[in-house]
Each structure stands twice: as C-alpha cells, then as structure tokens.
Amino acid sequence: MNLYARYLGGCAVLALAATLTALPASAQDAAALSADAAQNDWATHHGTYKSYHYSGLDQINDGNVKDLQVAWTHFPERATRGIQSTPLALDGVLYYSGSYSRIYALDGATGRTIWSYAPELDEELVAKQTHSPYNRGIALGHGNLYVGTVDGRLIALDLKTGKVQWDKRLLDSKKITVGFTGAPLVVKDKVIIGAQGGEWPGRGPIFGIDGKTGEKKWEFFTVAGTEEAKETWGNDSWRTGGGGGWMPGAYDAETNSVWWGTANPAPLYDWSGADWKKSGPRPGDNLYTTSVIALDPDTGKLKFYHQELPHDAWDFDSAVGEFVFINRGDKKLVLHANKSGFVFVYDRSNAKIENVWQLVKNINFVKSIDPKTGELIGRRDLTLGKQDTPLCPAISGGISWNSGAYSPKTGLYYKIGQEWCIDVTVEKTTPILEPMAQLNIGATFKTVAPPDGPVHGHLDARDPVSGVKKWEINYKEPPLSSVLATAGNLVFVPDAEGVVHAYNAESGQELWSHNNGLGHNAGIISYSAGGKQYIAMPAGWGSLVSDDYATLFGEPFKSMAKNTGALVVFSLK
C-alpha cells in the first residue's frame, strides 16, 4: 500500500480523485501512472502511461545543473553488449536489469545493494541468438518486479526480497529463436509483454498475464491475428512471420486501451516492386505488422489499429516509438514515432490520423506521407538486384527504440533523429519457416552517408502535434540513448561517445556535460530518495545498431569496451 500512498502524495489531482471515491488499489495505481509527470518515483518504463519521459522534480534545474556530480555507480555482472535498460525507482529504491535479465535492487541514495537476482537461462539457446542477451527494461506492480527473458519466460520477483514468485514460459524460443527483451507493462491486474521478432518465423505475440499468478489470460498474434489480417498475407506467407511487439506500449485508462507498436514482416526486403499486392515473398498489406494496435487489456481483443507502413518493405518497425498522450483543446491525441523517421499523430479514441510530420531529413523510401490520411505517397518499392540510389533512412532507422521526451512545461517534444542511408541489393529468398536462428533479410546492404552530408544525428525540440521545430542540436554520431526532460527546465541526452549533456529545455543551450567513459545505449530517469533528486542512466556499449559505429566513425568506438557497463547516478554537490 505504501506504493500507492507515495503515488498519491506526489500528485494533487490524484489525491483529489482518491478522496472522491474509494477506488480499489489497482485503480489508484493506474490513475497515478496516468499523470503527466513522474514525481519521486519512476514506476514504469516510459515514466508514466503518458510516456513523457518527464520528471516533475526540479531540485536540479537550469540554475544549478552545473553543480551536478556523480553520487554513486553500480557495476552489473556479465554486461554482455553493455546495458540497454531503463531503470525504475520506487520508494527510494532503484531497480534495473542487465544482460541475461539480471536484476539489481539498490538503495537509491547510496547505491548499496538490497538484493540481486540472476535467472538461470538456456545458455545454449542464448549463444545462438542474434538479438541477445540484452534486456531493455522491467515493470513494477502487485508487489512484484517483472522481467522477460531471451529464452521466452516472464518472471515475477517479490519487490522487497527478490524472491521468485512465479516463472512462466510463454514462448517456445528454441523453435522460434526469439524471446523477450522489452520491458513489460503493468495494466490493472495484468502484466503485458511483447515478444521479439521481425526477422524470424514467429507471429509476434503480445501476452496478457495475471500479475499475481502468472497465468496466461490472453495472447494476441500481431501476425495474422484475425481472419481479416490473415487475408493480407498472400500464399499463406504469414507463416514467415515477423511483427514482434518488442518494446513496451502505453495504457489509456480513459478508453481502457493498451497501445502497442509492432515490428516489420519477414523477409525485411522484398523484390516484388510495385506488384507487392500480388507477388513476391509476402503479397499484401501483411497485417498487423508495422502497425500501432489498441488492445483491450482485459481480453486481448483488438479494438482498432493503424498500419503505419502497409507492406513494410524497408524494415521500418512501429515497435519503436513511445506513445505520447497529449490533449489539444478538446482533442485527445497520441503521438507515435515510426522507425522510418515519420511521426504519426492519432486521435486516441480510434487511431484516426490527425497529422504526420517528418523528423528526419533524409527520407526517400516514400516521397511523403499524407498528413490527413496517413497514405504513403510515392512508395519506393524495391526490385531484385542493386538499387540505383541509396535507400534512406538506413536499416537502423531514422528513429530507433530509444525514447524521446515531452515537457508539459515547455510544450516541446524532444526526439533524436538519425541521418544515414544504405546501398542495398535485394536478393530473392526462399521462405524460412524453421529451423531456429536463421534470419530472413532478403538483401545485402552497406551503410552510407545521406545526400545532405555525413552520417549524423540530431536532437530536435518540436511542437509534438504540428512538428514545427524550435531548436536542434547536431551530433557527429546519432545518440542511441533515451532522452529525459525535467521540470527543472532541463533536457538530458546521454550520447554515443559516452558524454551526457544537459540542455536548457527552452533554448537548447548546453549547461553541463560529463563523460561516463562508455557509450550510452539505454534509458535515463530521475527520481527522489531521502528528499534528494537523482538522475540515473546506464552506460555500456554494444548493440546491432551501435556495432556499426566503429566502421562508420572509427575512434572512440573502435576501441570502446563492449561487454561491460555501469549504472551512473548523479546528484547536486
């Protein structure tokens, strides 16, 4: 109950709601998580269900951030491929996951270990996996901590002791290669988690699990999950799969809808050109891949959806991109960034398009996307063989899975864009249904500079609905970490070289920086312990995107240590 009490203490609106009605504990929990700002706690992956990655704390602000210094650090065991997770904080305790789904519960003020947990994984399987053994986050609820594993399990640990409450196998990972790397999402009595999968013959299921017992309550197949969807995969090509919901979505309590993004179909690339509706490896729209879907959290039934890229032939997932809930006048909207570099704005009640705007400059897989309908205009559907001009953005995307931030104080959305392209040669493939561990790519490629200059990245501060830009900061290398905004008029960006920057949220002026010594490829949060504000971020390098940096940029990436990392926590002097 202390959990709920702390939520309510941090939010006057919620406190008012609690006094008006005697809500059950789970409902209070959900209401608190629906606040704009994370306050003393950071209790869910995206900060709150609104996914602002915004802290309401302002002890650390634009006037004193120059005095920020390292408070403590923590080093996890077996940090293979660095650390890619977003920590959580509750009641002054910081929780985070490392590779192999190892969990650490630490005193938020001192870093002293309270408990740790290391699941026994199928090591033989893990060694065979391409997108492994990193873990990108955890969830808290029902007195438990939840974490998925790359060998297909969801585990519940007692929040106070780390003792296993239940350990449930949800996927036959030996067969389909993949498991779970994304954070779960707690919604009422359920834990919801999506599987990996874009390049493998799985059906990208999203699961609804009873938080108390671990019992599976529902499973939604993002690949051909309905009869309507199955008809969009010609020649039974749904069997080649894809569509994993590999990052966590968000929950809209007002409509009782869970928003989730799905990955691309397999193979990634397609040789059918303009005839993709009738020929090629997967003729048709391939529902519900590269889509945003709204599920009923109680039943797992699909309520509505929008396929951002029908018949995605470029590996531009919708699994990336947080769901930012914003109200404009009487309009209740949700913002979602697609890997292609476009940002979609939807009506939250039905996923109808309100606007589409372009974050990334170098895009040529389409000429544009209709901002009123979402229709792709001037698709560049590839044909067999080497393409005459590079495809933009590159396979790593104009946007990656690292989250942006929205400040209700400035009204600005802070999001990282990536500018790069690929020389690509499309290859004909035969359907891969089994065995495990084979990918299904359908092309060979090489990352190259975009037309407007060298490969680079940028942090944009934009109006979230119109996309109008207020300021921009350029980076030699695209940052791969999430962004944090705070009520202290600050925006934090941990960059690829290992430097964490603090900017004035209104102007973009850099106010402070610190070199953590390793590239960042994870989340960043703020929380309070003992009445003091902290900023916490993992440093640690190594992923399928960052592994390209040594070739692209040379040093410091050529010599940057992988398979190591640290959680670094800052506070004022």
Add this chain to the structure above:
Amino acid sequence: MRKSIVILAALAISGPSLSTAGQAQQSTTATTASQTPEPEASTSDIDGQQVFLNTCGFCHENGGRAAGRGPKLANSARSDEFIIQRIKKGKLGSMPAFGSAFSDSQIIAILAYIRALDE
C-alpha cells in the same frame, strides 16, 4: 580448386557432428576426397550465397565485402578452420553460434561463398 580445399578443410576439422566425419577424419580424408570427383555433391544443392545473405549479411555488410557490424570477410586471412569454428560457435557479445541452425553442408557452402568473394 578453391572449393575443393574448402570442402577438405571442413571435413577434416568439423568433428563428430559431421555425418561423414567419423569415417573421413585423419588419413582417410585426402584419399576419400581425391577418389571422389565431386566431394561437394552433398552441398551442391545449397546456395551458399543465399544462406549467407539471408542471415550473415545483417552484420557482414555488402555481402561480406565490407566491414559493418561485423568484419569484412572478403580476402580474409583467417583459416578455413577458424571461419568454420566461428560460424559454429560464434563469439560472445558479437556473433551467435550457428552450429545448430546451419547444417554442416550449409556451413561449407557459406565458407565457399566467402572464399569466392571479390573486393
């Protein structure tokens, strides 16, 4: 000629998991190979390029001709034995182990594809 060397190397080093290895190891290897005009017959139906491009090309860019997430493989100075073992066992934190995903014949076909790569 290059392909034959590749096949011989694979037969010689790939250990008991190769179906033919139990008989073909050590002194019998060269003899068996020399008496068999097409020792690669069992792999002749496997398109090493397609296997490579579908799975390996994600990291070994431009079909293995350029460094990317993984190293450039064209004109690699690594031995056949090293490459076969790396495919089978992988490298922690960098490359998965494909020893059970690919058959021995497929691995030999991949090696042959790598050895035939131009810059």
